[in-house]
Amino acid sequence: MTYQDPRSFLYRDALSPEAAQRLTADALARADDGELYLQYRRAEAFGFDDGRLKTASYDTQTGFGLRAVSGETTAFAHATELSEAAIKRAATTMALIDPTQGPRADPPRATNRHLYTDTDPLDLVPFADKVNLCQRIDATARARDPRVAQVSVGLSGTWSVVEIVRPDGFVATDVRPLVRLNVQIVVEQNGRRETGTFGLGGRYLYDKLFDEAAWTRAIDEALAQALVNLESVEAPAGEMTVLLGPGWPGILLHEAIGHGLEGDFNRKGTSAFSGRIGDRVAAPGVTIVDDGTLADRRGSLSIDDEGTPTSETVLIEDGILKGYMQDRLNARLMGVAATGNGRRESFAHAPMPRMTNTFMKNGRDDPAELLSRVRKGIFAKSFGGGSVDIVSGKFVFSCTEAYKIEDGRIGAPIKGATLIGDGPTALTKVTGIGNDWALDEGIGMCGKGGQSVPAGVGQPTLLVDGLTVGGTAI
Numbered sequence: 182m183t184y185q186d187p188r189s190f191l192y193r194d195a196l197s198p199e200a201a202q203r204l205t206a207d208a209l210a211r212a213d214d215g216e217l218y219l220q221y222r223r224a225e226a227f228g229f230d231d232g233r234l235k236t237a238s239y240d241t242q243t244g245f246g247l248r249a250v251s252g253e254t255t256a257f258a259h260a261t262e263l264s265e266a267a268i269k270r271a272a273t274t275m276a277l278i279d280p281t282q283g284p285r286a287d288p289p290r291a292t293n294r295h296l297y298t299d300t301d302p303l304d305l306v307p308f309a310d311k312v313n314l315c316q317r318i319d320a321t322a323r324a325r326d327p328r329v330a331q332v333s334v335g336l337s338g339t340w341s342v343v344e345i346v347r348p349d350g351f352v353a354t355d356v357r358p359l360v361r362l363n364v365q366i367v368v369e370q371n372g373r374r375e376t377g378t379f380g381l382g383g384r385y386l387y388d389k390l391f392d393e394a395a396w397t398r399a400i401d402e403a404l405a406q407a408l409v410n411l412e413s414v415e416a417p418a419g420e421m422t423v424l425l426g427p428g429w430p431g432i433l434l435h436e437a438i439g440h441g442l443e444g445d446f447n448r449k450g451t452s453a454f455s456g457r458i459g460d461r462v463a464a465p466g467v468t469i470v471d472d473g474t475l476a477d478r479r480g481s482l483s484i485d486d487e488g489t490p491t492s493e494t495v496l497i498e499d500g501i502l503k504g505y506m507q508d509r510l511n512a513r514l515m516g517v518a519a520t521g522n523g524r525r526e527s528f529a530h531a532p533m534p535r536m537t538n539t540f541m542k543n544g545r546d547d548p549a550e551l552l553s554r555v556r557k558g559i560f561a562k563s564f565g566g567g568s569v570d571i572v573s574g575k576f577v578f579s580c581t582e583a584y585k586i587e588d589g590r591i592g593a594p595i596k597g598a599t600l601i602g603d604g605p606t607a608l609t610k611v612t613g614i615g616n617d618w619a620l621d622e623g624i625g626m627c628g629k630g631g632q633s634v635p636a637g638v639g640q641p642t643l644l645v646d647g648l649t650v651g652g653t654a655i
Contacts, residue, residue, distance in 0.1 A: 434469065508534040560583060625638055
């Protein structure tokens with residue numbers, strides 16, 4: 182395949198790099214800060230169900246977002262046309278802001294770091310091979326167990342080229358791949374149906390998903406979860422000790438705690454963590470970071486969507502609140518440094534402080550010893566949907582795979598369990614932190630303010646005393 186400069190997807194006959202820099206400098210002359218954000222994106226998705234290909238989509242999207250910031254005020258305009266004329270039209274909106282009264286914000290620190298390949302994953306694998314992979318997964322899953330009644334496979338990939346152009350001459354380009362595979366299996370026995378799911382992905386190429394070891398593991402994990410749920414009993418209810426598994430259960434931390442540590446909520450005083458830097462907000466041993474620098478991870482970025490290099494940002498260290506995740510606007514207004522957390526869904530959205538990969542670090546406890554401490558409780562291995570109130574941190578999460586714990590032993594699988602509580606209080610009830618830290622498999626999506634971005638979560642096994650479990654047992 183002939184190499185094509187990724188920037189050529191942004192700059193064609195109607196726009197040149199020189200024109201983009203000139204237009205940005207003119208449009209943002211009155212502003213404290215801001216940028217021109219150019220993007221080209223192509224995406225494909227395959228849905229395989231009931232033994233055949235049900236959906237296949239392929240689309241491309243091109244456009245820009247122009248933003249001017251003055252004080253706390255933001256002017257933003259976007260269009261699906263990369264041309265001088267379109268950027269000039271958008272610049273009329275920028276003229277509505279009040280002119281800057283102080284020194285302009287410094288540009289981000291330049292970096293040559295690349296956390297993922299520039300190669301486009303969509304063109305490397307023929308269409309027929311992608312369909313064939315879905316077929317193989319379907320056939321292999323059905324052959325695993327006679328109780329398999331339905332198999333659904335989702336395969337998707339995106340490739341995006343972005344460039345950030347600032348009025349001070351700063352230019353940064355990033356080329357971002359992202360792939361994902363999901364397997365869902367429905368099993369049936371004696372008229373009862375249960376479901377298991379498993380997914381994996383990241384900022385790499387399709388070859389990792391086409392590795393037989395990867396997709397057969399997806400089948401095994403989804404089938405095992407479905408069969409466990411087939412034997413599940415009604416979940417108990419009440420306040421009890423909860424043992425959270427490693428990896429994906431970190432989604433609870435992401436929702437119940439992570440959003441409350443984003444800069445905008447804290448600048449506005451609407452987070453449960455506002456104004457508490459230096460306070461103890463969690464049990465000793467609890468250290469939570471946001472790290473966008475992990476190679477190939479779903480939430481990682483070489484630079485954020487304002488051009489700032491990502492970093493490991495320590496949020497809570499040994500139970501003490503140390504900092505927040507910051508984009509440029511909130512960092513400037515709070516008098517701190519941007520942390521590389523300015524993210525946007527696409528060119529059609531303005532950036533805001535968002536998580537990348539947010540996780541609790543390893544502890545020293547043996548997970549088996551943590552289990553032995555529990556006289557009566559539940560072990561939550563995997564989560565599905567949930568909701569959280571950012572202001573209070575109150576959350577409700579449903580368990581997709583969970584078990585009773587009785588006298589330090591894993592007991593019967595349970596169905597219909599939900600975890601109810603609030604993040605700030607839950608942090609203080611952590612009584613054990615395992616030494617088995619893991620990240621999720623690369624399937625997370627984070628929603629905020631009507632925007633969705635890929636994100637990562639993780640944690641070691643955690644023992645939490647006194648969480649409320651919502652169950653169905655009477």
